[in-house]
Amino acid sequence: MLKKMILPLTLAAAILGLSSAVYAEESPAEAAVEYRQGAYTITKTHFGRMGAMVKGATEFNAGEFKKDAEVVAMMSQIVGRGFELKDSITDDSEAKPNIWTDPEGFKSKLEAFQVEAANLVKAADTGDMEQIKPVFGKVAETCKACHKEYRED
Numbered sequence: 001m002l003k004k005m006i007l008p009l010t011l012a013a014a015i016l017g018l019s020s021a022v023y024a025e026e027s028p029a030e031a032a033v034e035y036r037q038g039a040y041t042i043t044k045t046h047f048g049r050m051g052a053m054v055k056g057a058t059e060f061n062a063g064e065f066k067k068d069a070e071v072v073a074m075m076s077q078i079v080g081r082g083f084e085l086k087d088s089i090t091d092d093s094e095a096k097p098n099i100w101t102d103p104e105g106f107k108s109k110l111e112a113f114q115v116e117a118a119n120l121v122k123a124a125d126t127g128d129m130e131q132i133k134p135v136f137g138k139v140a141e142t143c144k145a146c147h148k149e150y151r152e153d
């Protein structure tokens with residue numbers, strides 16, 4: 001019985017050891033890229049769900065829409081932290097160097113996203129698609145505007 005336990009335990013220890021080694025080897029730049037890509041992936045998921053409701057591809061559910069809007073608004077508040085490390089560009093990253101050479105410009109694009117994402121939460125509160133639609137469009141414009149300047153195609 002005891003012997004049977006040894007192999008799985010050794011394996012578990014090896015796997016744990018391996019993953020902590022992987023973490024130890026992750027550079028600060030890699031961690032920053034993962035952080036912001038993670039935040040944008042979550043943004044895209046929830047933005048896409050709202051987009052489907054706006055287009056009428058899925059049925060409008062005001063409660064779900066509001067929750068999605070809140071997640072996007074939250075991501076707009078946190079994603080900037082993933083850009084704090086200057087020049088954090090890795091092979092996996094599509095970030096452009098001008099994020100750090102033009103910090104004011106980047107900041108203004110980020111703030112526009114934050115403002116419109118917060119407006120979308122307010123619009124979602126009305127539960128009225130006619131009021132939601134134009135604000136959703138404005139948020140989408142803030143994504144595009146920033147990608148155009150600060151993300152590789």
Ligand code: HEC
Pocket residue numbers: 033036037038040041043044047072092093094095096106109110113139140142143144146147150151
């Ligand atoms: C202030 C600038 C800015 C705004 C606003 C912005 N993005 Fe991005 N986005 C970026 C940058 C820069 C990257 C590239 C990050 C990297 O690869 O290091 C990116 C990457 C992404 C990615 C790819 C993530 C990955 O895993 O590679 C998605 C998806 C994305 N953005 C969606 C959105 C959506 C949807 C919005 C609006 C709701 C948005 N973004 C708003 C700058 C922005």
